[in-house]
Amino acid sequence: MKPMGAFSPEFAQQHGPLVIGGRSAADWVAQAGDTPLFVYDSAIVAARIARFRAAMPAIDLHYAIKANPHGDLLAAIAPLVDGLDVASAGELATALDVKRASAISFAGPGKRDDELAAAIRAGATLNVESEGEAARGFAIGERLGIAPRMAVRVNPDIELRGSGMRMGGRASPFGVDAVRAAALVTAIVAAGADWRGFHIYAGSQALDAGAIIETQAATIALAARLAEEAAVAPPLVNLGGGFGVPYFAGDVALDVERVGEALRAALDDRAAILRETRFAIELGRWLVAEAGVYLTRVIDVKQSQGETFVVVDGGLNHQLAASGNFGTVVRRNYPIAVATRMGHPAADTVSVVGPLCTPLDRLGDKVALPPVAVGDLVAIFLAGAYGASASPAAFLGHPPAREIVTPV
Amino acid sequence: MKPMGAFSPEFAQQHGPLVIGGRSAADWVAQAGDTPLFVYDSAIVAARIARFRAAMPAIDLHYAIKANPHGDLLAAIAPLVDGLDVASAGELATALDVKRASAISFAGPGKRDDELAAAIRAGATLNVESEGEAARGFAIGERLGIAPRMAVRVNPDIELRGSGMRMGGRASPFGVDAVRAAALVTAIVAAGADWRGFHIYAGSQALDAGAIIETQAATIALAARLAEEAAVAPPLVNLGGGFGVPYFAGDVALDVERVGEALRAALDDRAAILRETRFAIELGRWLVAEAGVYLTRVIDVKQSQGETFVVVDGGLNHQLAASGNFGTVVRRNYPIAVATRMGHPAADTVSVVGPLCTPLDRLGDKVALPPVAVGDLVAIFLAGAYGASASPAAFLGHPPAREIVTPV
Numbered sequence: 001m002k003p004m005g006a007f008s009p010e011f012a013q014q015h016g017p018l019v020i021g022g023r024s025a026a027d028w029v030a031q032a033g034d035t036p037l038f039v040y041d042s043a044i045v046a047a048r049i050a051r052f053r054a055a056m057p058a059i060d061l062h063y064a065i066k067a068n069p070h071g072d073l074l075a076a077i078a079p080l081v082d083g084l085d086v087a088s089a090g091e092l093a094t095a096l097d098v099k100r101a102s103a104i105s106f107a108g109p110g111k112r113d114d115e116l117a118a119a120i121r122a123g124a125t126l127n128v129e130s131e132g133e134a135a136r137g138f139a140i141g142e143r144l145g146i147a148p149r150m151a152v153r154v155n156p157d158i159e160l161r162g163s164g165m166r167m168g169g170r171a172s173p174f175g176v177d178a179v180r181a182a183a184l185v186t187a188i189v190a191a192g193a194d195w196r197g198f199h200i201y202a203g204s205q206a207l208d209a210g211a212i213i214e215t216q217a218a219t220i221a222l223a224a225r226l227a228e229e230a231a232v233a234p235p236l237v238n239l240g241g242g243f244g245v246p247y248f249a250g251d252v253a254l255d256v257e258r259v260g261e262a263l264r265a266a267l268d269d270r271a272a273i274l275r276e277t278r279f280a281i282e283l284g285r286w287l288v289a290e291a292g293v294y295l296t297r298v299i300d301v302k303q304s305q306g307e308t309f310v311v312v313d314g315g316l317n318h319q320l321a322a323s324g325n326f327g328t329v330v331r332r333n334y335p336i337a338v339a340t341r342m343g344h345p346a347a348d349t350v351s352v353v354g355p356l357c358t359p360l361d362r363l364g365d366k367v368a369l370p371p372v373a374v375g376d377l378v379a380i381f382l383a384g385a386y387g388a389s390a391s392p393a394a395f396l397g398h399p400p401a402r403e404i405v406t407p408v
Numbered sequence: 409m410k411p412m413g414a415f416s417p418e419f420a421q422q423h424g425p426l427v428i429g430g431r432s433a434a435d436w437v438a439q440a441g442d443t444p445l446f447v448y449d450s451a452i453v454a455a456r457i458a459r460f461r462a463a464m465p466a467i468d469l470h471y472a473i474k475a476n477p478h479g480d481l482l483a484a485i486a487p488l489v490d491g492l493d494v495a496s497a498g499e500l501a502t503a504l505d506v507k508r509a510s511a512i513s514f515a516g517p518g519k520r521d522d523e524l525a526a527a528i529r530a531g532a533t534l535n536v537e538s539e540g541e542a543a544r545g546f547a548i549g550e551r552l553g554i555a556p557r558m559a560v561r562v563n564p565d566i567e568l569r570g571s572g573m574r575m576g577g578r579a580s581p582f583g584v585d586a587v588r589a590a591a592l593v594t595a596i597v598a599a600g601a602d603w604r605g606f607h608i609y610a611g612s613q614a615l616d617a618g619a620i621i622e623t624q625a626a627t628i629a630l631a632a633r634l635a636e637e638a639a640v641a642p643p644l645v646n647l648g649g650g651f652g653v654p655y656f657a658g659d660v661a662l663d664v665e666r667v668g669e670a671l672r673a674a675l676d677d678r679a680a681i682l683r684e685t686r687f688a689i690e691l692g693r694w695l696v697a698e699a700g701v702y703l704t705r706v707i708d709v710k711q712s713q714g715e716t717f718v719v720v721d722g723g724l725n726h727q728l729a730a731s732g733n734f735g736t737v738v739r740r741n742y743p744i745a746v747a748t749r750m751g752h753p754a755a756d757t758v759s760v761v762g763p764l765c766t767p768l769d770r771l772g773d774k775v776a777l778p779p780v781a782v783g784d785l786v787a788i789f790l791a792g793a794y795g796a797s798a799s800p801a802a803f804l805g806h807p808p809a810r811e812i813v814t815p816v
Binding site for chain 1 (some may be wrong): 428474476494495496497498499502515516517518520537538540541565578579580581582584585707708709710711712713714715716717719720721723728733734735759761762763764765766767768782796797798799800801802803804805806807
């Protein structure tokens with residue numbers, strides 16, 4: 001038997017049928033028409049946003065839509081956050097459907113000219129990733145007769161300790177090195193572009209409040225140093241995100257309130273040049289991961305060499321991350337349940353595999369589950385972020401997963 | 409500097425502009441309209457098929473379309489092979505466009521009832537993966553008034569040594585354990601289904617001819633033993649595939665001629681019960697991987713902390729495997745080139761990254777490349793198998809890659 005991650009608070013105490021947003025998993029499947037199905041509970045997202053607001057009342061909240069760009073979910077989130085962060089012209093178009101352009105920022109190390117033009121034309125903020133990109137942006141702005149809105153993305157000389165994905169403190173394709181950032185600000189101002197401030201992202205998926213606190217303090221200090229060097233105050237500093245969620249056995253949820261308290265103290269002490277600056281935190285995963293449940297149906301239960309395999313109708317084609325094949329070195333089990341038997345004692349150790357004809361397609365490896373039979377629904381939790389949109393949907397020619405957002 | 413894999417024979421000797429199927433990479437991009445672009449050279453596929461035919465003239469050749477289901481490529485391959493292997497109802501429908509149903513077999517551990525029905529109705533062969541699936545197939549056949557064509561997929565008590573992906577010799581969701589296979593054959597015959605033989609797949613992506621030879625011999629012996637146990641001769645034994653291609657530095661191409669010679673000897677010695685049996689080998693990757701080139705354009709060249717990053721307009725959203733995030737534990741470099749400077753000496757060590765806002769999006773890590781500038785085309789080789797269709801195309805909202813098949 002191998003351990004699995006813990007259920008999120010909204011599901012941890014359930015007994016009997018799995019309930020998502022007030023209705024049973026079976027109800028949602030009936031409404032959607034079939035499995036495989038992602039259900040996104042908008043109330044859980046709203047609860048995370050409320051928790052953030054309570055912990056960090058003075059900080060702008062941005063949603064990084066790459067975590068989950070589903071239209072209905074985005075429409076539910078947009079009114080509750082101060083900004084949307086996008087990573088392509090496609091995401092920009094999606095964001096513009098639900099948010100004014102001045103609240104949208106566009107990051108990404110390889111923005112094409114047509115993407116720069118789309119953002120400048122719309123009036124979204126470009127998080128400029130290099131001197132070359134800035135120059136292309138100036139030229140396009142001139143051609144369009146629009147002063148581009150530009151923030152400078154900084155590759156910080158800081159790393160977020162313990163983050164699942166480090167993005168600072170090293171050579172990086174993201175942003176300009178801190179030593180060159182002030183010069184880029186000066187160039188942007190000189191070009192007549194509308195300088196919006198700094199975007200400084202040091203890592204993601206961190207569960208250690210101490211590490212985030214340390215990184216945020218260093219980020220504020222870096223922003224102050226760069227602003228002083230450029231001799232201009234940034235309207236906004238995007239402090240990045242990095243708030244992780246507990247996926248695996250032994251993971252402990254991030255203490256967001258502790259982060260908020262420390263951030264307030266750090267901002268109270270900030271340098272004079274940042275006095276009028278707004279600060280934003282950009283979150284994707286932390287807002288939506290726990291809200292998503294991936295529901296699959298058992299097609300077969302089979303024995304092989306003394307092991308039991310539960311074959312379900314959805315797999316890595318929809319939920320690549322849960323199979324351990326996306327950004328993780330060691331495969332570990334996401335939390336998983338038989339959707340009619342929440343809270344029941346485990347009956348057997350089984351492996352839950354998807355329908356794909358590849359050994360990579362394993363959603364649960366030797367997990368202890370209650371009794372499970374053909375036709376049962378199996379739920380894989382933590383499916384709200386980097387799930388459907390981050391998986392190879394066309395692989396092996398199965399239909400895409402259905403997706404439903406619970407009504408607000 | 410980190411090493412990269414070797415170019416395939418068709419590209420290894422080129423100098424100057426990269427030529428694919430008689431035309432330059434730039435020509436193909438012009439024809440397709442833009443990058444990112446996959447070009448599949450049908451002549452390379454035909455050459456691999458011809459090599460297989462020469463090495464193994466008595467063996468049926470099947471194409472596993474999951475390796476690359478692109479319609480034009482499939483249309484080019486179908487007339488050259490004896491069978492198509494599919495892994496979903498979606499792939500079945502694609503295959504039926506180009507091949508008669510009796511030459512199509514359908515494997516997969518989680519076939520849904522509607523998928524079984526589609527295959528039975530069409531007259532394709534089900535590679536039956538469990539007793540439960542057989543029972544569902546019998547019931548559907550009865551309902552439709554059609555005797556299902558059924559082969560038994562066996563989980564062999566053999567493993568393919570040195571394979572990239574072992575699929576035998578252990579507990580597995582694929583097929584029935586060898587000890588239960590004869591009983592399943594008996595049940596299929598007793599149910600009045602049309603028993604087609606065995607499907608025995610021990611692993612994939614092996615470069616060691618000795619290991620494949622050993623596995624094939626053991627597979628033939630296993631098929632004979634099971635046939636004798638069931639007291640019925642199999643019309644066909646699918647020996648699986650497992651032929652690998654050299655992706656990485658140090659990989660040595662498989663000696664297919666040596667495999668063919670040994671296989672002929674093994675078949676000459678086969679048990680009497682297999683005397684009238686046909687044998688098939690099922691290949692995906694080996695037929696198409698080397699035929700595919702993924703072409704991207706340089707958006708930016710930037711420096712960070714002493715390293716050079718070449719940012720291109722395509723990445724893991726189209727070619728996940730090359731980023732090292734699909735089925736590989738240690739990230740290694742696929743062969744990669746500046747498409748205008750084939751055979752030129754290396755000028756610099758650079759990392760080639762895609763446009764996605766994630767550190768996972770790295771196509772070449774510290775590779776030695778000739779001079780490269782914004783606007784240049786960069787080619788990533790070995791993109792013909794498990795590329796476009798096995799990648800998270802929707803991730804971050806970029807458009808899908810274009811795909812072109814060179815005319816035969």
